[in-house]
Amino acid sequence: MSSALTVFEHSYYIGNYMSGILYGVDIVMYFLTLQGLFRKGNRNSAKSKRFFTIYSTVLLLLLTIDISANAVWGEQMWITFRDSAGGVPAFLATQTSDWYETMGSTSVVIMVFLGDALLLYRLFILYGTSFFVIALPALAYLAAFALAIIELVIAGKPGGNFFHGHAINFGVPYYTITIAFNIFVTFAIVYRLLKLGKAVSRALGPESANVYTNTSAMLIESAAPYSIFGIMFLIPYALGHGTAISFGQVWAKIACLSPQLIVLRVVTGKAWVREIVTQAQSNVQFVVRPTGVSTGIEMQRHVEYSHGASTLNEAEEGAEKWNSSKSVISA
Template identity: 60%
Template sequence: MSAVEVFEHAFYIGSYMSGILYGVELVVYFATMRALLRKTTQVRSDRFFMAYSTVLLMLVTIDVATNAVWCEQMLITFASQTGGAAEFIATQASVWYETLSSTSVVALIFMSDALLIYRCFILWSSNYWIIFLPVLTYLGAFALAVCELVAAGVPGGDFFAGRSVNFGVPYYAMSIALNLLLTLLICARLLYLSRWVSTAMGAEGAQLYTSVLAILLESAAPYSAVGIMFLVPYARGSGVAIAFGQVWAKITCLSPQIIVYRVATRRAWDRATVEGAAASMEFVTAGTSTAQLSTIVVGKDTTSIPGGSESRLGSPLREKVARRLGSERSFNAAELPV
């Protein structure tokens, strides 16, 4: 099979996979908007997430639509003309709507990475040093992305070859390295905090935050994994890369959208959860092990401990626990992890 035929098959398969993921994105988007609009009390962050989700949907829609047109032109309209698909790829790779598609994907990547950096910042208790390297990498990737788009969009440019690839390989390598770094930082933090959240909320309530699935979704692990699948064949100049690239572009939209959905439905880690876990750590390390706790009462201001002393649970965490588990409930200390 020639390189052109490999590219045609990969683009076709990637388009179909993109259509499936686009449908999933639509479902998650409308579920997110429904959850945000049904909240009795609207806060400023709700309006931000509505706007953020809508922009994500608009960008991924542009990508899906323009790729569909380009695929139709390559496989149907120009297939019987002189030169066929090979001539079309060589002459139409820099057509305006394909450049628009590439630009929308780059915008998706930076919106997704920005959300991950913010989530990492929140999970690490607003520690600016922890996001210093990610922010530098983010800015470096942005500069390379602009160079790649300019090289691909000029007359005679080609997103899949030439100078565009020279900028594209380091750009995507840097972007995916940033994804991996943020994923590892978020996973490490969640695994570290999960024990203390279980202590403060009980095993049942903490399941929403400490399960394997929750950690994978919060860290956008699929985003990083598919990015690696795309980068390897892209760096080698293989036409197979376009199939993974199209899937990665949709995951770039879907991963942050799922995080926003979890925020909207109060399933995501937030400042209250992190502060509550930190309070739990401070309480336990102060000299009282979790095995010594007599009772943790969800929905109360205080937690009783032996000897008559009391330790106040953070109000934000208390309210969040009450919302997730419902009415007031007590947990036996013997059931809590040590």
């Protein structure tokens, strides 16, 4: 018991420390996002700016609640109730269902589902009308949501324990489905980006296409770190090992950071959007036009042969039609 308790305490302390570092990173990402959104020359629509501002702000507020709840709980465990009867074991047995700890757990669940919703949308952007690819993760998303509600209700009752006891019966399937969802979406997005990346490289040239096809772009767009840390958390959690709390805290912060990084790429015009995917699928030759912060894509007015046009007239008509619409990328 003392050995397991020691592992738990060390893990909780390390998790809190790492969480503080990641919280600082997220604050930087948040203000970079706002700076990108409202910088002069940004071509995102007013609706997009409003959505990304609210989305990013909600993520930051939820992360702040989680960080604060964990900090208070640690202070109560190691300082306020240090000399109380039963010490830390008694505290863990009676205080894990405190309202602020339940609120912290709830904030993490909401963060996860906001992040997963963005990943579902990105999957839709990349696969378009391939609803079969989107159907399975969408069902997993809904199933995980139902399990999360059940787990939070049970863990929040008097005597409930988010880390052990009855809540674990719902926690394991919840986290398993959620992380399996992340893994599936990550691989699906990476596969799609690898296929589309070849078409974009042919159209833009390797150097210009690098912003969409480099390794960091694929890691961010697919939320790969989110899936990796999810696996690292799920294994000890399912085994009931004390180190799960450390990995869980880090995973929760990555659940906020990953979507925030995707949003940052979108608002700065570096993310894959519907127009780029459409162009890549049709193999039309296009160029990047510098537009300050946001990246605009337009057909070359001077006609160029492309894989998508079988004749010169078709290429000219496509170019004229594209230019007349004056379409630019927006989120």
